[in-house]
């Protein structure tokens with residue numbers, strides 16, 4: 497088993513998948529604590545569908561997926577932010593409409609474009625082969641910048657997460673922070689989507705935090721546990737994906753599910 | 767020059783006039799209690815002073831010295847979800863963010879002092895979601911105390927406090943009002959304590975509007 501684990505690193509694509517995946521897992525866990533504790537986890541889900549639609553459209557029309565999907569999802573995230581700030585609109589329903597529309601348009605464009613042979617399955621459930629040379633550079637830059645930003649503004653982000661109104665009253669620019677968080681979330685979802693799969697990327701944001709929550713009584717410990725759980729389940733999941741030839745996203749989510757059950761049992765027995 | 771000068775303000779929600787042509791002013795070091803029945807616009811007035819509620823006409827002039835980062839505010843309704851996983855310290859530290867970016871030990875001392883004055887030092891590493899209603903209220907008071915250096919705005923701050931906590935909290939307010947020359951605006955329904963607390967009273971009661979010194983207000987009540 498251990499030699500299998502070491503042997504798999506002789507392949508470049510595996511090394512890339514590990515580096516990219518760990519960076520994305522850390523970012524997803526950090527964003528996840530923010531989204532979950534503010535009860536906005538559906539935003540991640542909505543954005544992942546938009547990312548999928550945009551990627552399929554880009555491939556059908558022959559654009560580079562990243563360069564088309566990132567701006568599209570950024571725009572969608574700002575729309576969602578506006579929608580969820582508006583008391584007169586039913587936020588959940590509006591996000592569902594936006595995300596299913598993006599999905600539908602993607603599927604229609606794909607069906608209409610002649611000779612399209614996109615492996616939809618790999619985009620839905622994730623592929624271990626997904627990360628190429630350019631991707632890894634973009635992922636590394638974005639992820640490291642996001643992580644640094646998060647820890648530099650850790651207290652401010654906590655203040656906004658727990659009580660946005662009070663945060664505003666002590667002079668924190670809440671709208672700016674919300675916009676930056678939404679932007680990072682969009683980019684991470686697009687970057688992580690191909691490896692995790694459009695249907696599963698949002699679980700990378702949600703699962704670690706809800707497992708961590710079962711073990712923690714402070715915000716700090718939630719953040720630490722989320723990151724740890726996210727990285728560990730990723731490593732197990734990707735190893736299983738390689739060893740048993742499973743879709744990578746599905747296998748990582750299964751690892752998260754097992755981790756959640758362990759945390760839940762621990763929480764009950766404590 | 768007054769610290770806060772409220773001039774002929776009117777605040778409306780839709781067609782409903784909540785505050786109608788109200789004027790008053792406060793000097794530095796004043797301690798104002800705002801009284802009035804439910805729905806008379808007390809919370810709305812505080813929000814107008816803080817810039818959270820839109821003023822329809824008139825204006826509120828704050829002294830140049832009174833910057834945003836000198837104001838501590840305790841809203842009537844807090845927005846923290848019951849089950850939010852955070853410790854007391856983590857929450858109280860957010861009150862320091864108008865003075866410091868990273869909360870260093872120098873500032874943590876200030877939070878410690880606030881917890882001590884409210885008698886909840888022993889809870890500082892406890893989870894907020896496991897506290898009682900009154901204990902939570904004290905945590906939010908400590909947070910507001912950390913955020914304040916010139917003006918403290920309290921909306922029914924003594925909610926949920928037991929008799930002893932309430933008396934010691936009121937004593938604390940009187941003390942910091944005197945020793946630190948802190949200006950305090952407090953909404954209260956606690957008329958028992960009104961003659962003990964504060965030098966000024968604003969009544970938003972439509973039947974008996976009043977602004978003036980506490981002594982005069984008491985005299986007027988007795989005359990009725």
Ligand SMILES: Nc1ncnc2c1ncn2[C@@H]1O[C@H](COP(=O)(O)OP(=O)(O)OP(=O)(O)O)[C@@H](O)[C@H]1O
Pocket residue numbers: 779784802803804805806807808809810811842
């Ligand atoms: N966001 C809002 N939208 C519409 N109307 C509002 C809003 N907030 C308050 N009101 C109305 O304004 C009036 C004054 O409300 P406010 O909260 O200022 O009263 P209050 O004096 O603080 O009452 P209480 O003692 O119950 O706290 C009420 O009639 C209320 O219905």
Ligand SMILES: [Mg+2]
Pocket residue numbers: 808809810842921
């Ligand atoms: Mg009120």
